[in-house]
Amino acid sequence: xxxxxxxxxxxxxxxxxxxxxxxxxxxxxxxxxxxxxxxxxxxxxxxxxxxxxxxxxxxxxxxxxxxxxxxxxxxxxxxxxxxxxxxxxxxxxxxxxxxxxxxxxxxxxxxxxxxxxxxxxxxxxxxxxxxxxxxxxxxxxxxxxxxxxxxxxxxxxxxxxxxxxxxxxxxxxxxxxxxxxxxxxxxxxxxxxxxxxxxxxxxxxxxxxxxxxxxxxxxxxxxxxxxxxxxxxxxxxxxxxxxxxxxxxxxxxxxxxxxxxxxxxxxxxxxxxxxxxxxxxxxxxxxxxxxxxxxxxxxxxxxxxxxxxxxxxxxxxxxxxxxxxxxxxxxxxxxxxxxxxxxxxxxxxxxxxxxxxxxxxxxxxxxxxxxxxxxxxxxxxxxxxxxxxxxxxxxxxxxxxxxxxxxxxxxxxxxxxxxxxxxxxxxxxxxxxxxxxxxxxxxxxxxxxxxxxxxxxxxxxxxxxxxxxxxxxxxxxxxxxxxxxxxxxxxxxxxxxxxxxxxxxxxxxxxxxxxxxxxxxxxxxxxxxxxxxxxxxxxxxxxxxxxxxxxxxxxxxxxxxxxxxxxxxxxxxxxxxxxxxxxxxxxxxxxxxxxxxxxxxxxxxxxxxx
Numbered sequence: 001x002x003x004x005x006x007x008x009x010x011x012x013x014x015x016x017x018x019x020x021x022x023x024x025x026x027x028x029x030x031x032x033x034x035x036x037x038x039x040x041x042x043x044x045x046x047x048x049x050x051x052x053x054x055x056x057x058x059x060x061x062x063x064x065x066x067x068x069x070x071x072x073x074x075x076x077x078x079x080x081x082x083x084x085x086x087x088x089x090x091x092x093x094x095x096x097x098x099x100x101x102x103x104x105x106x107x108x109x110x111x112x113x114x115x116x117x118x119x120x121x122x123x124x125x126x127x128x129x130x131x132x133x134x135x136x137x138x139x140x141x142x143x144x145x146x147x148x149x150x151x152x153x154x155x156x157x158x159x160x161x162x163x164x165x166x167x168x169x170x171x172x173x174x175x176x177x178x179x180x181x182x183x184x185x186x187x188x189x190x191x192x193x194x195x196x197x198x199x200x201x202x203x204x205x206x207x208x209x210x211x212x213x214x215x216x217x218x219x220x221x222x223x224x225x226x227x228x229x230x231x232x233x234x235x236x237x238x239x240x241x242x243x244x245x246x247x248x249x250x251x252x253x254x255x256x257x258x259x260x261x262x263x264x265x266x267x268x269x270x271x272x273x274x275x276x277x278x279x280x281x282x283x284x285x286x287x288x289x290x291x292x293x294x295x296x297x298x299x300x301x302x303x304x305x306x307x308x309x310x311x312x313x314x315x316x317x318x319x320x321x322x323x324x325x326x327x328x329x330x331x332x333x334x335x336x337x338x339x340x341x342x343x344x345x346x347x348x349x350x351x352x353x354x355x356x357x358x359x360x361x362x363x364x365x366x367x368x369x370x371x372x373x374x375x376x377x378x379x380x381x382x383x384x385x386x387x388x389x390x391x392x393x394x395x396x397x398x399x400x401x402x403x404x405x406x407x408x409x410x411x412x413x414x415x416x417x418x419x420x421x422x423x424x425x426x427x428x429x430x431x432x433x434x435x436x437x438x439x440x441x442x443x444x445x446x447x448x449x450x451x452x453x454x455x456x457x458x459x460x461x462x463x464x465x466x467x468x469x470x471x472x473x474x475x476x477x478x479x480x481x482x483x484x485x486x487x488x489x490x491x492x493x494x495x496x497x498x499x500x501x502x503x504x505x506x507x508x509x510x511x512x513x514x515x516x517x518x519x520x521x522x523x524x525x526x527x528x529x530x531x532x533x534x535x536x537x538x539x540x541x542x543x544x545x546x547x548x549x550x551x552x553x554x555x556x557x558x559x560x561x562x563x564x565x566x567x568x569x570x571x572x573x574x575x576x577x578x579x580x581x582x583x584x585x586x587x588x589x590x591x592x593x594x595x596x597x598x599x600x601x602x603x604x605x606x607x608x609x610x
Contacts, residue, residue, distance in 0.1 A: 009038050015087045018080045024071050036060065044098070051106060054099040058112075061092045089120055093129075100133075110137045111150065118158065130154060138168075145179040148172025152185055162193055173236075180246050183237040187250055190230035191257050227263045234263070238270055244278040247271055251284065261294040268296055279335035282326035286342060289318040312352055319346075320360050327367070336373040340364055344381060361385075369409060376417045379410045383423045403427060418451055425455055429462045434470070441477065450483040460491070471495065479512075486517040490525035497529050505529055506540060513547050520556060523548035527562075531570075538571050553586045557595040560587070564599065568606055576603075 012034070020030045040057040043049065065088045072078065096113040103109055110133065117130050134151045141147040148168055156165035169186040176182060223231045234250055241247075251267045254260040268285070275281040288295055292315050323339040343361040350357060365382045368374040374382075386403040393399050407424040414420050421444050428437035441459065445452045456478045463470040475492045479485045489512050496505040509526050512518070526544040530536065545563045552559055560583040567575045580599055587595055 008041050009034070012037055015084050018083050019068070022077050022079060022084075023075070024068055024077065024084075033064065044095075049102070051099070051103050051109075054095060054103075054109075058092055058095050058099075061088055061095070064088060065092075092116065100136075104140045107137075107141060107144070107147065110141075110147075114150070114154065130158075142175055145172060145176045145181050148176070148179075149181050149185055152182075152189075156189065162189065165189060177236075178240050180237075180241060180243070180249075183233065183241070183246075184249065184253070186233045187230055187237070188253060190233055191227075191253070191260065194226040194230060194257075223262050223266065224259075227260065231263055231266065234267065238267075238274075242274075244271065244275045244280050247275070248280060248284050255293060264294045265296055268294075272296075277330065279326065279330055279332060279338055282322060282330070282335060283338040283342070286319045286322035286326070286339075289322055290315050290342070290346070313356065316346060316353065316356060316360070320364075323364070331371070331373075333373045333375065336364075336368040336371075337375055337378070340368060340374075340378050344378075358385075369406065369413075372413050374410075374413065376414055376419060379406075379414065379417075380419055380423065382406065383410070383427075387427075400431065404431075416447070418448055418454060421448075422455055422458060426458060429458070429466075432466075434462075434467075438474075438477075445481050445484060450487070453484055453487050456484055456488065460488075468499075471499075482515070482517045485512075485515065486519050486522075489518065489522040493522070493525050493529060502529065502533055509544065513544075518547075518551060520548060520552045520559065523551075523559075524562075527566075531566075536570055541566060541570070549582075549586070553583070555588055555591065557583075557587065557591050557598065560595060561598055561602065564602060568602070573606075 016030050016034055019025050019033075020027060025033065037060075040053070040060060043053040044057060065085065068084065068088070093116070096109065096116060100109045100113060113133060114130050117133075134154060137147055138151060148171070152165040152168040152172070155161045155168060166186070166189060169182055169189065172182045173179065173186065237250065238247060247267065247270070251264060251271070254264050254267065268288075271281050271284070285295070292311065319342065323335075323342070326335050327339065340361070343357075343364055347357045347361050362382075362385070365374065365378065365385075368378070369382075383403070383406065386399070386406060390396070390399045390403055404427065407420070407427055410420045411417075411424055421440075425437050425440065425444075428434075428440075438459070441452075441455070444455055448455075456474075459474050460471065460478075463474045475488065475495065478488050479492065492512075493505045493508060496508055505526070512522070523544045527541060527548075530541045530544070545559070545566070548559045549563070560579060564576045564579050567573060567579065583595055583599075584592060
């Protein structure tokens with residue numbers, strides 16, 4: 001192996017000498033390049049070579065070639081391109097071929113080699129290599145539809161050869177008759193080529209190698225000749241692949257082409273016949289009505305408005321009618337979700353026909369609510385709409401009652417939704433029905449556990465804004481639930497300091513730190529409250545530090561470091577070493593190193609402590 005590597009390294013010397021002679025690189029850089037190339041050569045020649053070895057070697061050569069180009073441009077050096085640049089390019093070409101030969105199962109090398117050949121400057125020779133490489137790739141990877149797609153794409157986009165692209169796709173479909181990717185490619189190709197296709201070509205193509213005999217399941221007499229080949233491809237796909245999403249994707253492709261209405265209508269008729277039970281099919285039909293696209297049946301708009309509004313009103317109404325038909329045939333949450341999502345999209349722009357749009361949305365939401373098929377996110381949207389209506393009609397008692405009924409029904413349908421309960425409690429509190437709202441907290445807290453925290457925060461905020469006398473009552477109620485108390489203890493201490501002073505907070509802290517499920521934030525909050533007092537008293541500051549260390553000192557370095565900083569800045573600096581020693585003994589071994597490092601930084605710059 002060593003002799004072979006040395007031989008290859010010797011072959012590189014002329015290129016390196018030319019680089020140095022042209023002053024593209026200095027001697028030190030040349031030695032570094034030679035050393036690096038030798039390392040890569042040894043890696044790809046060893047017995048246990050890997051894909052990554054080749055990829056890194058190729059990438060290094062690419063970077064080297066890029067650097068050479070930059071220096072040529074910078075210094076205006078144009079000589080010896082054929083020796084240096086072509087030599088490196090040729091080496092990369094050989095590396096790709098070696099890698100492909102050794103790792104034929106990895107498509108990355110095949111694709112990367114094609115990209116390399118495509119982008120090499122003056123690459124007629126390399127470009128021609130791809131045609132041969134495609135054949136080899138398909139021999140090895142004929143079981144992968146993606147490879148047939150790559151081959152067809154190359155012929156179509158790079159060689160501009162639609163005939164060869166078609167042959168690759170048809171041969172691929174013979175091997176993979178259920179490939180959505182290849183059917184999509186073939187369908188697009190025939191639509192792109194529809195005006196170049198004649199009935200004579202279609203007849204001749206039946207005798208071509210790799211042709212798939214179409215067996216249409218519907219009469220194609222209404223399909224114009226230019227669309228017949230695309231129609232045959234579609235028919236094959238429709239018969240082979242029973243997936244409504246795929247058929248919809250083909251239909252959407254036809255929307256991008258002019259003069260494809262007959263084909264669109266055929267696809268729609270097939271979908272209605274085959275997929276009447278699929279919500280996505282109805283969603284597609286409804287959205288086509290909204291967009292004014294071809295449909296088997298068209299509605300005529302009324303003449304009472306200007307042309308633009310007539311068109312928009314007719315399209316929205318037709319869209320809604322399709323959904324209304326769908327919800328009668330399919331009684332699932334999915335169709336309701338698609339229906340309401342479409343109406344929400346329509347309602348994003350209320351510059352035209354706002355009343356019609358709002359009315360249809362509210363009607364659909366109420367219908368879905370009655371049959372208990374409304375999703376949480378749609379309930380929340382509806383609640384926002386009802387809240388807006390209530391705000392604009394503050395004296396309308398009917399609005400408030402309707403919102404109350406919807407919220408109550410929503411919590412019955414989705415009892416495990418924190419968001420819905422939050423909306424319901426917020427509504428009750430805004431309506432000054434605190435007693436009714438507060439009575440629900442035991443139920444929701446038992447139901448949600450710690451997830452009920454946002455509901456309690458809503459209660460605290462409402463009490464602070466409306467009635468300060470209820471704030472303490474609300475906190476005391478929350479502290480009865482350990483999972484909630486864990487997260488509200490800190491804010492409770494802060495509220496006590498603001499309203500009753502530090503002594504009340506200290507007394508509460510003494511009671512609370514003995515309870516289970518405390519948080520580090522709780523102890524840190526007490527420390528911060530002590531540190532903002534006009535007179536800082538060390539015995540009161542050290543107590544929460546010690547309690548925090550007792551509960552969290554094994555797996556959190558920050559509390560130890562903060563304690564040390566406190567003693568250095570406010571307390572007794574000599575205690576810092578004692579705290580350090582305790583920390584090293586207490587902390588988990590995985591944290592000891594980082595703690596010692598941070599402690600060293602503090603000791604090195606004690607004046608920087610803040």
